[in-house]
Amino acid sequence: MPKNFITGRKMPLLQFMITKIVIIILSIMGLVYFSLRPSSPQLPTAPLVKTSSPTIVESPDGKARLTMKKTISNSLVNYTFSVDKPIFSKTIASTNTISIPHNTWSPDNKYIFLKENLGKETNYNVLSVSGKELINVSSLFRQKYPDLKLVEITGWAAPTLLILNTQKASFWFNVTNQSFILLSSL
Amino acid sequence: MKRYFLLIPALLVLVLVNFKQPISCANSISCIKNLNTEIENGAVGVFNSQKIVPPEINPVAVLGDISPSATPGEKHIYVNLANQTLYAFQGKDLYMQTLISSGKWGRTPTGDFTIWTKLRSTRMSGGRGSDYYNLPNVPFVMFFSNADVPATAGFSFHGTYWHNNFGYPMSHGCINMRITDAEKLYNWAENAAVTIYDN
Numbered sequence: 575m576p577k578n579f580i581t582g583r584k585m586p587l588l589q590f591m592i593t594k595i596v597i598i599i600l601s602i603m604g605l606v607y608f609s610l611r612p613s614s615p616q617l618p619t620a621p622l623v624k625t626s627s628p629t630i631v632e633s634p635d636g637k638a639r640l641t642m643k644k645t646i647s648n649s650l651v652n653y654t655f656s657v658d659k660p661i662f663s664k665t666i667a668s669t670n671t672i673s674i675p676h677n678t679w680s681p682d683n684k685y686i687f688l689k690e691n692l693g694k695e696t697n698y699n700v701l702s703v704s705g706k707e708l709i710n711v712s713s714l715f716r717q718k719y720p721d722l723k724l725v726e727i728t729g730w731a732a733p734t735l736l737i738l739n740t741q742k743a744s745f746w747f748n749v750t751n752q753s754f755i756l757l758s759s760l
Numbered sequence: 761m762k763r764y765f766l767l768i769p770a771l772l773v774l775v776l777v778n779f780k781q782p783i784s785c786a787n788s789i790s791c792i793k794n795l796n797t798e799i800e801n802g803a804v805g806v807f808n809s810q811k812i813v814p815p816e817i818n819p820v821a822v823l824g825d826i827s828p829s830a831t832p833g834e835k836h837i838y839v840n841l842a843n844q845t846l847y848a849f850q851g852k853d854l855y856m857q858t859l860i861s862s863g864k865w866g867r868t869p870t871g872d873f874t875i876w877t878k879l880r881s882t883r884m885s886g887g888r889g890s891d892y893y894n895l896p897n898v899p900f901v902m903f904f905s906n907a908d909v910p911a912t913a914g915f916s917f918h919g920t921y922w923h924n925n926f927g928y929p930m931s932h933g934c935i936n937m938r939i940t941d942a943e944k945l946y947n948w949a950e951n952a953a954v955t956i957y958d959n
Contacts, residue, residue: 634921634926679924728928729923
């Protein structure tokens with residue numbers, strides 16, 4: 575029987591045993607280290623904030639600019655509108671949106687109007703660029719004409735006259751006295 | 761006698777078929793008075809029964825900023841009345857695309873036209889009653905015409921400061937544009953052909 579026969583059979587077993595012991599020791603050391611190390615202060619989880627690039631809409635004469643900044647935080651979206659300085663800010667659920675219609679600027683650059691999509695409902699708001707006036711035109715229209723559905727506001731017929739379309743008729747909304755003027759039927 | 765009974769209706773049909781409705785003026789008052797450059801800073805306009813303050817026009821810069829185009833190719837302005845959109849091409853390149861307002865109270869003529877004059881500013885007036893309008897300092901005006909639509913009818917592209925409802929008919933026959941768009945087109949449209957269509 576060759577001399578290394580026994581060694582040759584016993585060596586793998588020995589190696590296996592030593593490896594196992596080393597792994598167990600290292601595991602114990604690791605457990606001891608992680609359980610005894612000084613705990614780091616628990617930092618509050620920062621909400622995921624995402625700011626998209628601003629949307630800028632120039633007035634038709636190129637003399638004024640409306641800027642919309644959108645900040646998404648978890649399931650909420652904050653919209654900030656500025657004309658030189660911030661004039662309006664609103665936080666809504668991320669399932670809803672606020673947008674700037676193409677004809678947002680009044681011809682004299684004194685007012686803007688915004689479209690707010692709230693799922694089944696749409697609100698149109700008029701704002702003075704001074705930031706002092708905010709009129710929910712849709713709400714006023716629903717109060718005045720509960721049987722009519724406001725389909726869209728397309729733009730401005732004159733400096734203070736917004737154009738409203740319903741399924742049955744068109745209206746002007748006079749911003750200065752907040753009155754509706756019935757135009758010819760659609 | 762029977763022959764005459766047949767002849768009279770036939771003549772009537774012939775007259776009706778060949779009858780062309782005369783093109784009325786785009787601006788019923790001003791196009792009869794004159795179609796010249798007018799700068800009236802400080803004057804007040806009227807539209808939809810509202811007083812409108814027109815933009816000030818700098819008389820020194822009435823020629824506008826006309827810079828020679830580097831892009832080769834024929835210039836052509838297309839206006840699609842159906843979607844209220846203007847497209848300006850130089851050769852195959854789209855120079856600009858924008859929403860316009862065409863005729864609501866008066867029809868905008870369709871066809872091929874040439875621009876016969878460009879005015880930095882003029883007064884436009886017309887209508888009557890609640891539809892009366894009188895608008896000084898209408899900026900960046902380009903009058904167009906053809907054999908059927910004479911120059912005296914006063915149809916034009918121009919900047920618009922009294923309404924902001926582009927994408928919807930809002931004019932008395934002219935092509936209303938945002939002032940910035942009208943300026944861009946005015947400064948570019950040297951020898952441009954015009955096609956207005958409705959589909």
